[in-house]
Amino acid sequence: MASTSGVPVKFDKIAKSFGVVRVLEELSLDIQPGEFLVLLGASGSGKTTALRILAGLETASSGRITIGGNDVTDVLPKYRDVSMVFQSYALYPHKTVAENIGFPPRSRSAGADRSIA
Ligand SMILES: Nc1ncnc2c1ncn2[C@@H]1O[C@H](COP(=O)(O)OP(=O)(O)OP(=O)(O)O)[C@@H](O)[C@H]1O
Ligand SMILES: [Mg+2]
Structure with missing residues (x-):
């Protein structure tokens, strides 16, 4: 944390x-x-x-x-500005560790209200 x-x-x-x-x-x-x-x-x-x-x-x-x-x-979670990497099933298996961690901030900069997994 x-x-x-x-x-x-x-x-x-x-x-x-x-x-x-x-x-x-x-x-x-x-x-x-x-x-x-x-x-x-x-x-x-x-x-x-x-x-x-x-x-x-x-x-x-x-x-x-x-x-x-x-x-x-x-x-609500979406207003907390918190990122969480789940320990198992919610990782993207085709992405590297760095790509998994970097995905939420990258998505957010692409569009503030875009929903991400
Ligand atoms: N949604 C839920 N409904 C009922 N019990 C739950 C729920 N989520 C967690 N628990 C129970 O709460 C306790 C703590 O679970 P938690 O997943 O937080 O432990 P953990 O420390 O992360 O364990 P691990 O090291 O295995 O990941 C466990 O007994 C679990 O079964
Ligand atoms: Mg756990």
């Missing part, structure tokens, strides 16, 4: 449950601009869930997410 846009990213007591399964319990992170943060944990410990909540693809059960000091907890 990296803040490359020059703004801090903050998880403030983020919790997430799927039914009775509590995946995240008050996760708090303060990521400074330029900082590169690695989440390390056992399979099923909630790493992807935390990333999906940051990207807005999953709703937190409680807590707040701020990007650049703005509370984006209730902001």
